[in-house]
Amino acid sequence: MIHFISKRLKHSLVLLLLASLVCFTLVVSAPGNVAVLIAELRGAVATPGYVEQVAEEIGLNKPLLMRYVDWLGDAVRGDFGISYRTGQDVSADLANRMSVTGTLIAGGAAIATLISLALGFLGAFWPYKLPDRVSRGLALLGASTPTFFVGALVIYGFSVTFQLLPSFGFDGPQSWILPWLTVSVLPAAVLSRVVRVGLEEAMASPFVLTAKSKGLSRTAILFRDALPNITPIFINALGTQVGLMTATAIIVEPLFAWQGLGDYFLAGVRFRDFMVVQACLLIFLTFFILVNLIVDLAVLLTDPRIRRQWS
Amino acid sequence: MTHAPVLKVENLQTRFKSVQRGKYVHAVDDVSIELYPGEIVGLVGESGCGKSTLGRTIVGLEKASSGRVLLDGVDLSALSGAALRDSRRALQYVFQDPYSCLNDRQTVGEAIDEALIIDGTKSPDERNRRTRELLDQVGLAYAVKDRHTRELSGGQRQRVAIARSLAVNPRVLICDEPVSALDLSIRAQVMNLFLRLQKDLSVACLFIAHDLALVRQAASRVYVMYLGRIVEQGPSQELYDHPSHPYSQMLLASVPEVDPRVEKLRSGPLLMGEVPSPTNPPSGCRFRTRCPLAVDDCARRTPPSHGLAPDHNAACVFAPDLHGGKRSALVHQPA
C-alpha cells in the first residue's frame, strides 16, 4: 500500500515535470517573435533597438535550457510573469480566479454525482421499463446538447422568461445555481450511463446467479453485489468528468460573466497572451494529474483486485 | 532407439512477468524432452503445471528465457526472421479451442489456401489439388471448402484446423488438449484421426492432455510434469504399471473409475492441496509440499533423476524403492 502510494507519487511528479516541459515548449515554438509582440503591445514603436531591449529584459537571449529552468523555478515559487496584454502580474490574477473556477467545478461535480446516481439506479431498478426509458432519454438529451446551448436555454428560461435567478455575476449562492446547473448537465448524463450500463453488466455476471441462488431479492442483489462492483468504475469516470469540467468552465464562465480560470485562459488564447496561456495550461495540467492521483488512490481502496497487484 | 530425434528440447526455461510487480512466474524450468519420428508422446500434469507453456514455447508462441529447441538437429534459437519462420514451419500446433483457432471470416478453403500460400505453393491448381487431398486426409468432404468456419461443428472445425497444419508438411505436431473442448461422443473420432496421421504421414506428436486414460492409449511414451519440471518419464505401459514418482502415483490414483464396483473399493489417501504458485516455487523438490514421503533432504536439493528401467526415469530420492514396490505414496506413512 505504502509502496503503491510512493510509486504513484513519483509517477505524478514525473508527469508534472513532463507537463511543464510541454507548456514551455508550446510557447517557445510559437511562430513570430515574442519580443516584437510585447514591444507592440506596450504601445511603443517596435524599433529593432527596442525589440532587442525587450528580448534582453524577458530573457529571450539566454539558452533554452536556462530559460526553462528560470521559468520553472519562478512557476514553482508562484511567479508566472507578467501578462503581455495587460502588463499585470499573472499570479495575482490566478489566485482570485482559481477560487471561482473551484466553486464552479465543486458544485457541478456534486450535482452531477447526485443526478447521475439517481438516474442510473432508476434505470437499473426497472430496466427497459418506463423509468429506465425516461432516464435514458434524459441522459441522451443531456449528453447531446451543447453546453453553450444549455447555458442559453437556462438563461432564457430562468432569467429572461421567469426572472427567478440572476444570469450573470459571482455574488452569493443564488448566482451560482445556473452555472452549476449548466456545467453539471453533460457529466450527469455521461455518469448516469456509466451507472446504468455498469449495474446492468454487473447484474448479468455469473456471480449474480449465485446471489439469486441464495434467495436474495433483486433489490438486495443490486445493492450488495452490483453496487460494490461499479464503485471503482464510477470513481474513475467521475475523475474524468471532473477533469473535463475545466473545459466546460471555458464555455460557461464567459456566458455567466464569471471571472474564472476558464475565462482567463480563453482571453489568453484570443489575444495570444502566451504568459497567460502557459500559466493556465500548467495549472490545468497540474489539476488533471492531481485528480488522477486521487482517483487512483480511491480505486485502490474500493477494488481489492487492484490492491492485490501492489501487495 | 537408434535413429535421431526429430525434436530435441534442451534445458528449456520460460519465465513470465508476474501480475505482482517485480516477480516472475517460472512456468517452465529446465525441461528437456525428445521426440522421435512418427511417435506419439504424452505430456501430462495438472493445469498450471506449465505443460501448455512448454508446448507454446517449443513452437515459438512464447519466448524461451534460456535453453534450445533443435528440429532435425538444427538449433532454432540460432535462427531469426524469415529463416526461422521457414524452419519452424515443420513444427505445428493444434489448439485446444477449435472455435477460436480459425478466422471466422474465412471459409474452410480460404483458411487452407492461406497456409499453402505461406508454405510457398504458387500455382492455384496445385493448391486446389492439395486442399482436396488435405480435406480427404482429415475425413471431410471437398464440398466443405466453401463453408464458413463458423457454420461447422466443433469436431469439424478441429479437423479443418488439423488439415491446415498439415498443409505445410509438418514433421512434428504439438497437440494442446486437442479433444477436451469436444463433445464426449465425438472425441474418439478425432483421436483416431491422430492415430491415422501418425501412421500414414509418420508425423511425430507431442500430446498434451490432462486425461490420463486418453494419453495412455494413444502415446507410446509419457512425460509427467509438475510445476514447470518433468518429474517422471517412461514408456506408457511401464509408467502406468509402475509409476515411480509419488506425484505420478497419486495422479494416477485420483482418476475415478466408471465401474461402481471398482470405484467403491478405491480408497487411497487423496493428493491433498493444490499446485503451489509458480511465482514462488518450493525449494529443492517442487512436489515436497504435497508429498506424503517428503523428508528434510527434499527441501535442500533438486532430487536427481534415477534410471529405473530402459528409458524410464523419475526425479525422486525414493524412485528406486517406489519402482520396486518397497514403498508407495498411496499408503499412509508413519510420521
Add this chain to the structure above:
Amino acid sequence: MKKLNPILARMSKMPKAALITIGLFVALGTFAPWLAPQDPSTQNLLEAGLGPNAAHWLGTDHLGRDTFSRLIIAANTSLVSVGSVLGIAMTIGIAMGTIAGYHRGWVDDLLMRVVDVGLSIPSLIIALAVIGIVGPGYWTMVLALALAWWPMSGRISRAVAVSIMSKPHIEALRVLGASPWRIYFNHLLPGTIGAVMVYATADAGVAALAVATLSFLGLGIQPPTPEWGQMLVDALPYLESDPRQVLLPGLALTAAVIGFNTLGESIALNRIPKPLTRRMLAARRIEVAGWAKEGIDAQ
C-alpha cells in the same frame, strides 16, 4: 465489399431513429449547396429579425439572412469539418494502435503512455492551447481537434488489435510461419478498421459538438461561413427579443448529436442481453405452440 459486411451487420442492429437522423445529417450536409433555397450570406437589413413567412420559412437573423438556408449550409460545414477531424485522427490512431497492439513490449508501453496523457486532458483544452499559440483558422481548428482526438481512436484500435493478436487464429498463423506483413495487413488491420469505424461513427457527435463549441468561442469556423455554434453566438445578444435565432441552430446541432449518441449507446448496451420485447415474445410463443402440437401428435 466483403470487408464492409461486418460493419453493415453491426449497423443493422442499431436503432432506426439513429440511422434516420445520421442519414439525414449526412444527406443534408452533402447536398446542402443544392438544397438551400437562398444564398446564406445575402444580407438584407430591411428584412432583419423577421418571423417565419413565405419567403423565409424559418425567418431571418439580425442581418436579414435566411435562417433556413443558413441552417442547411451549416450542416455541410459541420459534416466536412467533423469528417476531416475524424479522418485524420483515425488514421493516426489506427496506425499507432495497431503498431502498438502488434508489437507490444516497449513500443506499446511508450505509445500507450502518450495516449493516456492525451486522454486525460480534455480535447477542448488541447485544441485551445494549439489555437492560442498558432492563431485561429479553419485548418488550425481541424488539425488541433485531430491532435486532441487521435488518442481516443488510438486506444480503441490498440484494444481491438491486442484482442485480435491474442486470438488463437493469429497464433495459428504465426505457427504456420506467416510473415509479419501478412498478419498485419491481411488479418490485423482489416479487423481493427472495421471495429474502430463503428466507434468512430458513434464519436462523430462529440466531434460535432467540439467544432460547434470552438466556433461558438469564435476560434473555429469564421464568419460569414454559417455554422450552428457560430450562428448561436451571433444571435445570443438578441436572446430576449428573438430567442428563435438561438433555439434553431441549437436544436439542429442537438438533433444531429442525438443521432450519433444513440448509436454509441446501442453499441454500449449491445454487450448485455436484453429482455425480449412483447412483440418478439409473442412471435416466439407462436413458434413454440407449433411444437407442442407436434409432441402430442407424436405420442
Add this chain to the structure above:
Amino acid sequence: MHNEPLLSVNNLTVDLLTSKSAVRPVDGVSYSVRQGECLAIVGESGSGKTVMNFAPLGLMPTGVTTNLSGSVRFEGQELIGLSEPEIRRFRGKSIGFIFQDPMSALNPVRRIGRQIAEMAELHLNMSPRAAEARALDLVKLVGISDPSARLRQFPHELSGGLRQRTVIAIALAGEPKLLIADEPTTALDVTVQAQILRLLKDLQQRLNMAMVLITHDMGVVAGAADNIVVMYAARAAERGPVDKVLVNPRHPYTQGLINAIPRREDPIGSEFRGLPGVPPTLGAPINGCAFAPRCELAVAACTRSRPPMAPAVDSKVSVACPVVNQGKAAA
C-alpha cells in the same frame, strides 16, 4: 410421508425464448430424488441437463424467457406456476446450489466471510455477529485451512479448489434439504476434483441431504451417485440405479458413451471406440428418437414416433428405446 420423494419431476418440458431463437432444451423428462439420496444427471453439452434443474427455480440468465410445463414438486409443493418471490423462498433455504466455475461464481469485490454470512442472516434470522460465527463453522466444515483468516480474504486470493469449497459453504449455509451441484468439478484439476467429490459425498451423507449431481463425466458418477438419468438431446434416454446402468447399460447411447471411455486393458496405440456422427444442436423438438441417426439398432419405427420411457427387464431401470424394450417383450 416417508415414501414421498423430496423432489419429484414429472414430464417436465422447458422452452427457452430469446431474441435470437426459441429452443426446447428439456422435453418431457421425469425423475425423482429422495431424502439422503444422490441422483446423477449425465449428458453432453447441450443435452439440457443444467436448464432442467435451474429453470424451474427461476435461475436463468437475463435476456431469456422460460416456458415451463409439466410438474416439479418439492416436499409435495408444486413449483411450476409460482411467482418469483414465492420461488425465491425455496432458493438457498430449502435448496442449495453449487456452480460449475468457482472462479466466476463468487463476487470479486466482497469478502468471503460476508458472502457466506449473509446466507445465515437471511435464512436463519441470525444477527451479523452470529452469522459470522456460523460462517466460520461452515468454512471449517468444508475443510478450508486457516479458516478465520480466509473469511477476510477476497475470492481472487484463493485457489480454484478453495473457491469451490467456499461455494459449497454458501450452499450449505441455509441448511438446505437438497443440494443441486452443476458440474461441480469440471473446472477443477483431476486431483482437486477427487477432493471436492469426496467432500460432497461426505457432507451429503453426514447432513442427510439429497443431492442432484449434474455432470458430463461418467467417471464422477460411480463413486458419488445412487441413481442416474442419462440425457440425450433434451430427453432422458435411460434412468435407474447407478450399479445397474453403469455396469449393464441398455440404451444404445448409454452403451456407446460408456464404451467410449478408454480402459486400462486397451492396447497402446489401438483405435479409440466411439459413437459415429455428431449430437444434434438444440432447436425444435425432434420427431421420433433423437439418437436414431447415430444408432446401429435403429429401425424405421424409431424415427416415426418418440419412444416412451419404459421399464426394462430389470424393472428398476427404464429405457427410452423401442428396440431394447421390444427385445424385453420377446425374451
